[in-house]
Structure formats: structure tokens, C-alpha cells
Amino acid sequence: MTIITFVQGDITDQHVDAVVNAANSSLLGGGGVDGAIHRAGGPAILDACRALRASHYGKGLPTGKAVATTAGRLPARWVVHTVGPVFSRQEDRSDLLASCYRESLRVADELGARTVAFPAISTGVYRWPMEDAARIAVETVRAAETAVEEVRFVLFDERAYEAFASQ
Structure with a gap:
């Protein structure tokens, strides 16, 4: 059974097997969690992402999918x-958000990761309401069949922490 923990802090400081990046489809860095991970991890992550773009993901990584790279200096x-x-208020995209968590755990299993740190995916510039995102994330992880022993939700501020920890 997977243990779920909640931490308020910086995901780039987490001593875990795998850190999940709320990436943009280009895989080439961005703002928020994505930018922080690329800055803290250094150029090795960007180099690995460029290699993925040149091989399997020429058009970028599709929404709801996951892929792994080195963690560089993390x-x-x-x-x-x-x-x-x-x-979107016009279209229910909850299944895509849930897929991010399921696919990330699937990739973590393929890697042999036992500890995984997740951010609050889609709650920044993608504007997903925090409470709903927390519900989807925690329910999805609880229901997932995975060999991951600990899923750690690392929330940047108190509001996010409270939304996730209350699930």
C-alpha cells in the first residue's frame, strides 16, 4: 500500500527517487514548477528533454502523458x-488531470522508483481550482496500482497544503 504524505515546501529540495515536473508540452522549460526544476537541476535536464524532442516527442509531450529524464543536480x-x-469551465478535463498522476506513477514503476514527489499539477498558470485539483490528485493516487511506496505531495504555499492535506 502506498503511503501518501503532504509537505509544504520546495519540490526541488526533495530527497526522493523521482520528482514529478508539471511540464509544458515542449519539455523545454517554462515558469512555475517547470522553471524551478530546470533551474535547480541544471542543463542535464534540458539536454535530456531536447533528446526526447528529437526522438519520440517531436511535436511535444501530449497532455496527460509522462516521460522520465535524469534529475541533473536535484x-x-x-x-x-x-x-x-x-x-476549462466549458469542457471537463478531469480525466486528463487524473491521467497525469496515473501516467507519472506508471513511469515511476518502470524506473523502479519507490518514493515520488508530486506538485499540484495544473493549479498555476493552467488555473485549475486548487480544491478540485487536490481531490482529483489524491483520489487518483489512492486508486492507483503501483509499487511506489511513498507519494509525497509537495505544496508550495499554505493554501495548497491545506487543500491537499484535507483530502
């Missing part, structure tokens, strides 16, 4: 990049 072994959906 205190983790790997970064699992996943592309969250942009929130």
Missing part, C-alpha cells in the same frame, strides 16, 4: 515530466 534520481491540462 537530490532525486529522476524527473518525471507530465503535461497537465488547462482548466
